[in-house]
Amino acid sequence: MCLAIPVLIKSIEDKEAEVEIGGMICRISLWLTPEARVGDYALVHTGYAINILDQEEAEETLRLLREIAELAEGEG
Amino acid sequence: MKFITEFRRSELAEGLISQIHRQSKTPVRFMEFCGGHTVTIFRYGIRQLLSKTIEMVSGPGCPVCVTANADLDKAIALSQIPEVIIATFGDMLKVPGSHSSLQKVRANDADVRVVYSTTNALEIAAENPTESVIFLGIGFETTVPTIAASILQAEERGIKNYYILSMHKLCPPAIRALLDSGEVKLDGLICPGHVSAIIGSHPWEFIARDYGIPCVVSGFEPLDILQCIDMLVAQVENGESKVEIAYRRGVRPEGNQQALKLMEQVFEPCLAEWRGIGEVPDSGLRLRKEYQHFDAELAFDIDPGPPYEPKGCICGDILRGVKTPADCKLFGKACTPEYPVGPCMVSSEGSCSAHYLYGEGFEG
């Protein structure tokens, strides 16, 4: 039930944002993430952004996973 | 889609899997607390990809499954009051209470409406001023702030016919109760990712410190889970127990302060009953005094009578991780997703449903 999906924030008006979910434009609430900016990716749960995704951390995790994969290939 | 496809890349999964196989020497049992993780693990066949040394058990992290029959009965009793509209997330519709389900009472004229967000429930209240809209508040820390926000919005907009039935649950106290029971021995805990997006990683520290169990917060894509298991294995093999985050793009150690502030403003902890675990102090939430006029239980007089548990259903034991769906005599026979006997088969995140859909737990 705690499903939350990453969506791109397209525009913001007051405490609401417009986002695209599966090709459809939806409105989500920013009550829980007042720091949200256009261009951010938000984690959306039941119509509310519950967090803003950290893009740098995502890149860093992927870099680490690529390193692990290269290491495994080298040994395998 | 960004942040999804990258975390499903099979070549990166292979790297993690071979690292897990290389590192894991000690036999371990890891629990995924969260039903969302259970679904990822089954959907991608992750149990089968791991070393033989690693046993995975599912925990009680599905809010629908842990809702006690006594609470479901209250929701059903509220639906019988004239001029009441019940607004609920769809997951709750089919769950059998002691004598009926919301789906059945809806077929008998109760006004039960499925909503995707509390904002929909608020709109229904605004559009139907002569009726009372009762939102069924189920969910963990992930969902609670959205319900707190709806109450503050109702206050701000002067909506006076909006109520909630608070059946919310807090995760850390339930895990403590589970560990204190001594029934299930764990060597690592996959901590829920979206609960942690709100509460952060600090509230898990007592598990690593007091119980010596490694904890890693995980996201919901297959690479997230594999990375989390890899980190748990590393802690076990290094003789460590600490709290780490494998889901750093979504979870900060301090959580979401704004969400926590709203939750704290509207709710206070109270005793709550969990299916399978029983009563756990400070694991539920009730409205604070200032917001009690939104409390459906105080506003309406109901007497649902004593709860009754379906015969033969062992959801409670499954939720505690001491039994699996294969141990249930009804599994796949009298109990299927179409005709569910217990909540673990109703909820798409329940263990019985995951086992059924992905073909595990059947005899022979």
Ligand code: SF4
């Ligand atoms: S298979 Fe059905 S009856 Fe058995 S424990 Fe699961 S939900 Fe309950």
